[in-house]
Amino acid sequence: MPTPTTLDQLPLRQNAQIVAVDWGAISDNEGRRLRALGIDEGISVEKLYKGMFGLNDPIALKVGRMLIAIRKSHAQVISVRPDPVAIPA
């Protein structure tokens, strides 16, 4: 069983489930925007791309069929549990 981690630490092309979001660490407005874009506890995400020159900021996530760009500062407050078997790319 892979150990829980935060979204920014998740390796690329790795599916994971969001287990917790530290809503207190971000503003209400940002929290609502995250949820409106479908990022919430219980959903599955896949980290697909990193920013320029492989910097971990921003990152692009697959949420359902949408591709969402988020910054490291938000990814850091999102705890995820990587899926046991990585879906082949």
Place this chain on the structure above:
Amino acid sequence: MSEIAPLIVLAGNPNSGKSALFNALTGARQKIGNYPGVTVERKSGHFSFADGRHAELVDLPGSYSLDPTSPDEEVTRGVIMGLQDGERRPDAIVIVLDAANLDNHLRFALEVIGLGHPVVVALNMMDLAERDGLTLDPKKLEELLGVPVVPTVAVRRRGLDELTATLENRLQQKTTPHKPIVVAERDHGLRKQAKQIANQVIVAETAGRRWSERADRLFLHPFLGPLILLSVLFIMFQAVFAWSEAPIGWIEGASEWAAAAVESNLSPGFLRDFIIEGAIGGVGSVVVFLPQILILFLFILILEASGYMTRAAFIMDRLMASVGLSGRSFIPLLSSFACAIPGIMATRSIADPRDRLTTILVAPLMTCAARLPVYAIIIGAFIPPTKVGPGIGLQGLVLFGLYVFGIVGAMIVALVLRSTVTKGPNSGFLMEMPKYQLPSLRDILIGLWQRAWIFLRRAGTIIFAATVVLWLLLTFPKVPEDSAMSQVDYSVAGRIANVIAPVVKPIGFNRDIALALIPAMAAREVAVAALATTYAIDAPDEEAEAKSLTERLQSGWSLPTALAFLAWFVFAPQCISTIAVTKRETNGWKWPMFMLAYLFALAYVAAGITYWSAVALGL
């Protein structure tokens, strides 16, 4: 139904193809305005039902939720609830859904349906869903939601007749097919319900051609991605110059022809001079830039409609973050290379107010198309067309340098602003990147037409008025025959310029420049027209008048003066329209005044440094 055309509103998530549907239904005759008191665009148009009756259609700002997180979303909520100032209560709401993105988009749809107003769902972009390997059951969706569902492909104009027919039926209350769904209460519940419905509507899902994902592996590649972006921008700016040569020639030819026609049909005198020198000369020298502006916008519109622009924002985010902005600011700033006005208007998509204000304040530093005439004439006159390397000319290099100068200036200013007047926590960058899509020619043409119209209206009003007033001020009072003074020195404009001249003398500007700066407050490109008008009036005889503006500049200006003039135009906020749009977008005079003051100060310092450095170097 009442006598007044019913009001239909289009609502939906951003990237649901809402605007494409709006364009497809209404065509090019759109009215673009603002909701009172807020800086949210109101786009409306008309379409007709099968029986010929009209309906008004309003394209609401894209929203992810009825629980608003931006002014755009507040307006959408207000209109849907029937509470928005400046909008009557809609007779029906069309919810536009991305068929390939149902689980996410249904969330907003459920919120709206939950309100109980008359709703028709347009299940849009069915073609992209199929491309993704999805098979959907629209009937099932209709059954589950309890409202009519019409499959559409707005960019290919498919399903439009069905949509209007369904709307007509809905307005006449002929159909209420099923019982409307009972919508879950909160945030989390809504998402779960959306997911459940999506799962039932998707009847088959094969791997399909994940075209978009494969493209992203290239475009969002950590190293190739930025390179591709750089190449795209390079090609874009190359095209602005290369493709515009021929159409610029046609416009110049047309204005010469018009001037010649007036000359041969009117007797010499005030009216003839006025039309040829003031009207045709002034406006003509500005309209020649229409091709360049349109080419730049053509690229921007294609990049936006194809979905690439959000990738560019993603790539640029880290860089923008280093000066306190976000990737979101990239799109408005790129548009500002064409013109700061649409650029500043595009800042509405930036959710964070400080981010947005900073972007507005630095947008005028991007080299807009209106500076090109000024740069082009000065560079052409003073920079020799020598080669500094294979395929690289000195003139092009100087022009490129002026662009870089503006960008670097904007970055520094943004950094300073973010740690002073717009200080605050670094904002987030949260953005959906839509699937790639072949842009529809129709949407691109409508966009270009709207841009061209705005520019021509400006040329026909502000710029025309400014050149005419300047011409009058330069022509009167007439210098007496026996006076040793030139017409320009004797005129009202010359006398005003003589007052300003001492102020700009320390930065190397002569009287003619001081004179050109006044009307150029209306718009930068007027500076060229103003110089042309000044020298035309000042010409002692026909032969001198025929001398080109370039030759006059070469004989009248020193190189340090010319360089200082270029440096001035990198920063100077000489555009009334930009100031006006800033006032509108920031709801007051405070920020446009601040913008004016800081940009003039920068322009003065930059021109001064340039002048004295050039003089010291013995140029």
